[in-house]
Amino acid sequence: MSGTAPTPAAPAAAAAPAAPAAAASPAAAQPAAAPANAGPAPEGGPAGPAAAGDAGGAPPPEGGAEAGATPPEQGGEGDAGSTERAGGADALPELPDQPGRGSDRHQFVRDAQQRFGGDAVSGDKIVFYLTGGEQSAPLTRLAPTLEEYARHAFVFPERWDACRADFQDRRSVLLQGVTGGGRVTMAIRLLLGVESQVIYQLDPRIDLSRMAEQLTARRFERGTAFLLCQPDDVGRLDASTFDRLEAALRAADARLVLTVGSEAPIRDESLLRHRISLPAAPPRREILRTHLRYRLDDETRADGLLAQPAVAELVREKLDRDSITCEVAAILAMLLSRESETVDVARIRAMLMRRDVDEFGIWFDGLADLELRCFAIALAVLDGQPFEEVAAAARRLHQRLSAGGPLVVDDDASLRVAGPDPFRMPPIQLLRTLQARTTEGTIRTPYGYAPATEISYRNPDYPRRVIERAWKGYRIQDQILDWLGDLVMHRSDEIRVSAGTAVGFLATLAFEYVRRAVLHEWAASDNTYRREAVADVLRVAAGVPELQTAVTWLVDGWYRAGSPELQSTAALAHGTRLGRTDTTRSVRALERLAMVTDLQVQFGICRGFAALLAEEPEQYLPLFYGVVERCLADPKRTDTAQLMFLFVAADLLSDVTGADGAKTRWPTLLLLATRHGHLRRPLIESWARTLAGSRYSSVAEHVLRIWASYAESDAAIRKAFTRLVRAVAESDPWAGAVVTRQARRWDDEDALIPMPNVAQAVNAVLLPEHSTR
Structure with missing residues (x-):
């Protein structure tokens, strides 16, 4: 996870009447024309907008209905996440529980989908044509573990310097070597030696x-490299294809490496000028020791393990033979690295004798007990999250799967069940x-960013493979779905998204089972978090072409219900686009639904558009x-339009990186209005309509006060904000009067967190025009 600038503190509205501060709570707020009576927030409910404005650590405004409210704890039921109530004359909606939640949630979705190999976010796909005319699946980056081994555990073979020099200036290369002799690792090492920035596997x-x-x-990122292992049509390769690729790769500052066996047929002799014969692999014992x-x-410790007589005998048995591949040496190193001081040689020998197993299978099947497997599954779902959160999730899964520990006798002769x-x-x-590995990073909290120790698998393929192995x-x-059902109620947006995306991946494996087990129940829940989880599930499922029709029919049924x-x-x-590249159908569906006056539906529309x-x-x-x-022009949809x-x-904030590398968070609508003239007028008119007596x-x-809090600490945002409010005042004098009154409160002497900079800037352009208001 990458940190961005913390949300600035929204000003406390101590001097303001209660209505603006409390207006966001459905239990507290009254229509604008009536006085507001702040009542208690729903028990366990998320902080309302008064608290949301204080994401930088400021106390909530006095009089706000949600002052002191805390987010729902993980696994909480009842009203946790239920922020909407039925519409009516006395009800007003609650805004997002923190500014920029929609933008942050979108990043969480991207991260979660990439973990499970189902990234449906547009703009990230690189596809090439396959033989036969169909398109490939989106390219995946080289597994970081392969790069790490090539960088840090590489054993240099003989003639390596000559091979590297021959490779240096080429853009398209055919690497030919003995099967099992480390061709792929040598190819990666060569690409790292020419400072390739990203390597994709074809x-x-x-x-x-x-x-x-x-x-x-x-356009590709400069320094992109493509690795193609054992291409299917190697016998049909010709020099003219390589020449065209060489020119295109040079123009793109990219590289292409093909690896083929020494027995592979090369029918076009002209292709030999693109070939590099790889040196023989180094001794397998040296590969084992280095890994x-x-x-x-x-x-x-490594040398001590290898010196144990039983281990030395195992090494002689497995490596001192002809035709032993480099992979066997690497797998043996992996198995030995997991042993304690006393190595269980019999178990390692049994695993190595399994012919149908890969490194992943050996690893997962070798997890010795339920605790480790639960941690592995929890890490698969929450890869990249703080260590403490993964450990807590693993404990809850263990509680679901454990039938109790062994009986032990205490000192007083009483029996008890031994815990972990x-x-x-x-x-x-x-x-x-x-x-796995841990890294020091940052996580977003309701009060800004905080340091955290994050844990993740070294191999990015493992989250998907672990979940699939546990499920199949x-x-x-049922226990996995129940456990994930608790995680989608977690207090953290990022963890809820991760859990929902994991259920989505399971839906791609068993859609009908997941639909019957959880989807309808969650979709009909009065809990916002569960309904959001359904959208996360369907976002992944709809990305599978074979499931897109089923997902569409399911959503259409709910839409008409x-x-x-x-x-x-x-x-x-519909806010996920349901796997469609064209958003028109989803946009029209949301617009038609805007005539429904129930707040739950209205907020679903708002979140869908966000x-x-x-x-x-x-x-x-x-x-x-x-x-x-x-919708503003249609009386049946006016209220929904204003809420939208x-x-x-x-809900939407954008990070802008300055010349010094520092990031500043802008309200997205304001930022885009400054960059694109055609987006300025609609923004002005929307603000005028919602401020002027709606x-x-x-x-x-x-x-508006949230936007002002961002403008207070940044001159560029303040300039754009001041231009906006002046245009709003010119468009509608009543709206201008509202802005003027608010600006006075922002710099009131009783304000707990005054905003003098933005107040002064706004007053400078509005007070002369609205001095009578």
Whole structure:
């Protein structure tokens, strides 16, 4: 996870009347024309907008209904996450629980989908044509573990310097070597030696004759490299294809490396000028020693393990034979690295004798007990999360799967069930066993960013493979779904998204089972978090072409059901685009649904639009403004239109990197209005309509105060904000009067957190025009 600038503290509104500060709570707020009576927030409910404005650590405004409210704890039931209530004359909505939640949630979605190999976010796909004309799946980056081994555990073979010099200036290379002799590792090491920035693995079925054209047609990151192992049509390769690729790769500052066996047929003799014959692999014992030292990060311990008589005998048995591949030496190093001081040689020998197993299978099947397997599954779902959160999730899964520990006799002769020993395995051994690593990073909290120790698998393929192995290999499907059902109620947005995306991956394996087990129940829930989880599930499932029709029919049924909960879920699902590249159908569905006056449905629409806009704001914002304009003109949809605009205005933030590398968070709608002239007028008119006496004018004042808090600490945002409010005042004098009154409160002497800079800037352009108000 990468940190960005913390959310600035929204000003406390101590001097303001209660209505603006409390307007965001459905239990507390009254229509704008009536006085507000702040009541208690729903028990366990998330902080409302008063607290949301204080993401930088400021106390909530006095009089706010949610002052002191805390987010729902993980696994909480009841009202946790239920932030909407049925619409009515006395009810007003609650805004997002923190500014920028929609933008942050979109990043969480991207991260979670990449873990499970189902990234459906546009803009990240690189595809090439395969032989036969079909497109490949989106390219995947080289597994970091392969790069790490090539960088840190590489054993230099003889003639390596000559091989590297021959490779240096080439853009397309055919590497030919003995099968099992480390061709792939040598190819990666050569690419690292020429400072390749990113390495993609190509599908063996790729049509190389069309690759040059596609390289020319799109822009790649400079230093991109493509690795193609054992291409299917190696016998049909010719020099003219390589020549075209060489030119295209040079223009793109990219490289292509093909690896083939020494027995592979090369029918075009002209192709030999692109070939490099790889040297023989180094001794397998040296590969074993180097890999083990790297895995243990302890040369003395590695050499001590290898010196044990039983281990030395195993090494002689497995490596001192002809035709032993480099992979066998690497797998043996992996198995030894997981052993304690006393090596279980019999178990290692049994694993090595399994012919149908790969490194992953050996690793997962070798996890010795339920605790380790639960931790492995929890890490698969929450890869990259703080260590403490993963450990807590693993404990809860263990509680579901455990039938109780062994009986032990205490000192007083009483019997008890032994629980897990938290000190049984030190952290460094846990990381080695799980093939994981920890890094120091930051996490976003309701009060800004905080440091955290994050844990993740070294191999990015492991999250998907662990979940698939647990689901398909064992009879624990219901327990896994129940456990994930708790995680989608977690207090952390990022963990909820991770859990929902994991259920989505399971839906790609068993859609009907997951639908019957959880989807309808969650979709009909009065809990917002569960309905959002359904959208996360369907986002992944709809990315599978074979499931897209089923997902569409399911959502259409909820859309027509007449139930506010189901229609809200349908709106959230349409915010994912349901796997479609064209957003028109989803946008129209959300617009038609805007006539429903129930707040749950209205907030589903708001969140649906926020999700769409977070994905491609510049592309979809004109569509959104068009919907807002049409709905404002329709009395049946006016209230929903105002909510849509205010929700999106508060929910979307964009990070802008300055010349010094520092990041500043802008309200996205304001940023895009400064960059694109055609987006300025719709923004001005939307603000004017919502501030000038609408039912939600007090909510509009609160969102305006959030924007002002960002303008207070940044001159560029303040300049854009001042231009905006002046244009709003020119468009509607009543709206201008509202802004003037708010600006006075921002710098009131009783304000707990005054905003003098933005107040002075706004007063300078508005007070002369509205001095009588």
